[in-house]
Amino acid sequence: MKQVLTWACSLLFVFPLKAQEVPEVYSNIGSDENGVFLQMSNQKIYAQAAGDYFHFSDFYNNITGTEAGLEFDFKIPDLNGTLYYGFINYKDGSFPQPVYFRESSPIVNGKTVIPIARNLSGRYDMIGWEKSGKGILGYRIMTDKGLILYDGKAAFIHQDTLFTAVPTVIEGPFINKLTHKSCVISFVTSQEVKASIKTNNKTFTDKKASIKHEIEINRLEAGTQYNYQLTLGEFEYDFKFETSPTPGSRKKFTFAYGSDSRSGQGGGERDIFGTNAYIMKRIASLSMAEGAKFVQFTGDLIDGYEVSRERMNLQYANWKHAVEAYWHYIPFIPGFGNHEAYNYIFHDTIRDFNYLIDHFPFANDSGESLFQDNFVLPENGPRSEDNSKYDPDKSKDDFPSYKESVFWYTYDNVAMVVMNSDYWYSPQGLSIVSGNLHAYIMDNQMKWLEKTLKRLEKDENIDHVFVTVHTPFFPNGGHVKDDMWYNGDNRMRPTVNGKTYDEGIIERRDKLLDIIVNKSTKTVAALTGDEHNYNMLTITEEMDRYPETYNHEKVKLSRTFYQINNGAAGAPYYAQEKTPWMKHVRNFSTQNALVLIDVEGSKIHVRVKNPDTLELIDEYDLRK
Ligand SMILES: [Fe+2]
Structure with missing residues (x-):
């Protein structure tokens, strides 16, 4: 959230293009005074222009x-x-x-x-x-x-x-990074101004005039409701938030989970430029009505796959507006999905094929950086894939940052570990251009996951750990051809600077399951999305999970684990497909859905409701 949008816009619109440094992690990508290009034998294919027909800031x-x-x-x-x-x-x-x-x-x-x-x-x-x-x-x-x-x-x-x-306050105020003693209240103003937040008899004022504001409120009491007042000029806005309970107090509470709210068909608010604002708003109001303390929302908030920073920012703004009235009170915690992609696209006219890579410079003009600009999220994840064994130059930063897309947080006796399986994602042609594969968790993030789960295993206040990642381990409808399965093709893997990763997608899936299921006792379920449906999969050692011929080591699962998939927040549906594990799938539904997780001490109960009709779709105990 550090970037000032108008500044970036002026750069894009006023300055002429000049050759820019290409991150070394790519292959066959170059840059000259005409722009960024893909070099195919002796042909230079320049990246598609952003084609901006509006400045987002001109809307307000x-x-x-x-x-x-x-x-x-x-x-x-x-x-x-x-x-x-x-x-x-x-x-x-x-x-x-x-x-x-x-x-x-x-x-x-x-x-x-x-x-x-x-x-x-x-x-x-x-x-x-x-x-x-x-x-x-x-x-x-x-x-x-x-x-x-x-x-x-x-x-x-x-x-x-x-x-x-x-x-004017055009976004927010939003409650973020909520703990038992603090939170960060963020908001966006139409112009550079100083504003202040008054709460708990103290006034917190911006240090300098800005457009994006983040005010940290600390030294609060646990489990306490606080009124807060945002003041901007002559205008005051009054809302309230509640700090989380003292860690480990094991009080009864509910949180909500969903994903995939990119725009749907049907017209109207089902597509407010890039997002299904209708269903998203229903999800927010149902979460609030159910008393949810926070809403975890893991990926594909918007249509994305854009070459325009302006259009990406408008899409994110529309998503935030859809849930804004509720986010004044409880945190909405987004994760990163494939549709958060912001790309360079190279169209090969001879082969009629588009090559897509993550936009750069990574630090301030990539899919990752736009996500960081638009949300205020914990910064306790791994730094990047720099210094991994595939890093082509250990002396400098060649990869995007994981900041605010990989992190963990807690609420009472629950920990949520948020992963990014679309980091440095090259959607098409990655064997030529290099890049990460959809659904693949690269080495540094794996190490971080293992370390984080170990730490939570030792934390006496934590009883239950949820791992949330956009892409299912076991897809069931819509993404059987990719996610962590690729129709059983383990050859699929990332390429860094032209060098392919040692482990394929299924080996990597197994390694993840080994860390999550076998090496932790507290992890209870994976909360996934990408597939636009709701279903629950009971994963056991008996469940078939390999292609017919598979010559690599197979992981043995020491206990039962669950995958709750809920990508039913408004993106176009997918029906159920045939998979080796399909008989373990429960209650596959293409209704719009919100997963409500009720935690009470050692018990976890799950209710799944249609946020539009309010019908109960599914209900079960995960831990009794
Ligand atoms: Fe997705």
Whole structure:
């Protein structure tokens, strides 16, 4: 979250391209004054241009007050459509939403107005702006094809008959990194400003004016509710959060799990530019209604696979907006999936094939760095794959960072270990360009996992460990051709700087199972996604899990382990497929689903609910 978006945009739009350093981990990739290219024999294939037709910041930055109301210029000359708008009454209810006015405004050549004085006064002034001289509007940008691009917010002041647009909290506040004595409250403002948070009779103010704000609140009491107030200029926002219990107090609590909320079919809010905001919002409201203390959400939040940083950031913003009203109170903890990919794409016209690699420079313009910019997550994971045996140059950083995509956290007697199986991911053609394989956990992350599970094994406050990773160990519907199986083809493996990894995907899966199942007694289940369905798999030593011919060592499993797959947060469905382990699958469902895990001391009970219809899909004990 350290990067200032507008700064990055100006770099992209103003500066001419020049040759940039290509990370040594790639092969056949070069760069010159024309851009980044793939070298195929004597042909240079340049990466596709970002093709940006908007600046994300123009969706909220160019708002001007007049005597009539607010004027918007989205700076997209081709944009024609509709602007829906309405006040957000922050004092009416706990989960603020715009209440859309009965009329809308046309967007013509990227420009539109909200006539506040004419339309939203008198009996339509439900926030009292005429008396207080201030208010906040929500607005929705819809194209003439009916696509919703963005839901924004605009704060205004009204003085001496003139409206003035003022700095606005456009994302958040969000509760992050919650512990029994601290949390980090984050929010994004439309302009560089200083803001403050007041809680527990103390005021925490930004050290410097910025767009992205992270305020750490500490020295709190365990298991205690705190009201907090965010102040920005003349506007105050009041919410509350609850610290986690003293570790190991073994109180009863619930948490929620899901993944895969990229956009779905059906139109409307099922696709707010890159995300299924409809189902995601239902998931957030159901989690809150069930009293969930946090929501773990592991991967494929958005459509991604983008060559544009602008479009990636808009997609992430839309995901955050979908759950925002609930994230004021409880943490949403995202993980990294394949759709978080931000790529260079090289189109080989001769073979009609696209090669895709993770965008670079890794430090500030990669899939990993965009994820870091958009979320505030624990930073206790491994550093990167630098210094692994495959690192081509141990003297410098050649790999992306694992920061905020691999980490662990605890809540009372539960630990959640979050992994990234789409790190430094090359979606296509990796034997030529090098890169990591979808679902493959590389060496340094494996070592970190082993070390982390060992540490949790010794932690007397922890009874249950969940491992969450986007890709299932045993896919069942939609990704039998990849994930940690690849139709049983163990030849699949990463390539680093043209050198292939020693171990194939199935050997790596077995090594993971050995660490998770055999070397730990506390791990109870893997929470996975990628496949857009819900199902539960009981993994035992008896379960068939190898291809017919398999010449490598087979791992023996010392106990039963569970895989709870829930990729049913709104992405297009997959039906069940044939696998060697299919008879061990329970209750495969293509309904949208939210997994609710009830923990009470040594017991774990699971309920699976459809967040749309609220029907109970499945229910069982994991530990009695
Ligand atoms: Fe996925």
